Amino acid sequence: MTVVREFHEDYGATFGDIGGRTLPLEYGRSARTHRAVRNVVGATEHAYGILVVEGDDRLDFVDNAITNEVPAEDGEGCYALLLDPQGGIRTDLYVLNAGEKLLVFTPPSKVEDLHEEWEENVFIQDVELSDASDAFGVFGVYGPKATEKIASVFNGGSSPEAHLSFVRGRMGDHGVTVLRDDGLTGEEGFIVVCAADVAEDVFGTLITNGLNAVPFGRDVWEALTLEAGTPLFESELEGVVPNVLGLRNALDFEKGCYVGQEVVSRVENQGRPSRQLVGLVADAVPESGAAVFDGDASVGEVTRAGESEMREEPIALALVDYGLDDEADLTVRVDGEEVDAHVEPLPFVEGSDESDRLPRYD
Structure with missing residues (x-):
């Protein structure tokens, strides 16, 4: 469920189901909205499942399960995959190192299964897992003026420059985390994460304060990512071997074994998916x-x-x-x-x- 439904309704949104979450699909005049994002900046609400991983062994535990190396430094993130034994993609995810904990962002339909599976795989390690999907609001800001937009409302430091790096600060009276997006729309992009109980104020700030941003829904998001050539989990990734997709940014072939790596490595070495x-x-x-x-x-x-x-x-x-x-x-x-x-x-x-x-x- 959207954490700011009344806000979306005030802007005339129509809603649909995205991975079990109710989110805006569009606000009307999608063509004009699409061009506004491409030419200036827009903001949207995202649907993510969020798993919090704590404990002294959190880095090793998550690193052993996924296809990319978990970042060791606070303020860094990575994009990774969880594979089945045949090398097909079970889910994609982002892992953010937030100091004493890791935040794992998944498609909303996958967080419950991932939580249960990882709980079953915790043996003597010092690892604690919790589903925090309902505790946060997650918003995206995209467009050639996205950096300018964030700078106009963010207090506490400069916007992050490297993909999947993040900083903490404030928007208005509320604490937020700002993550540099990995270019999914083909435009400058940022993810803004805040507590769910202040999400309406934060999203309102993103839309109306500083440089104005047009609100947009899932329909425009999918159109933008299609133009950018970005494969998405629901339509391109699920069940497919990552080499078939040319998805190099999610793989680290230097790290230790994870489920499905042998299959993926064999395809990679053959050089011919x-x-x-x-x-x-x-x-x-x-x-x-x-x-x-x-x-x-x-x-x-x-x-x-x-x-x-x-x-x-x-x-x-x-x-x-x-x-x-x-x-x-x-x-x-x-x-x-x-x-x-x-x-x-x-x-x-x-x-x-x-x-x-x-x-x-x-």
């Missing part, structure tokens, strides 16, 4: 799951698609056969008909930042 994630431009917007054809041969399927507000044409992400010719004359199936499509380099839209999740196969 079975499929790859590409961008497509098509003559019409296909549905997720639509088949992609090279002549009469099926070569993949669409994972997510939409009408790009910035390019004014249909765009899509698709998982296709590895090594597919970039110049191939492709088609995708739309409403039972095949329409022309071609591979397009990612990102579709270049903004003020670049997504760390852009597929990389070198």
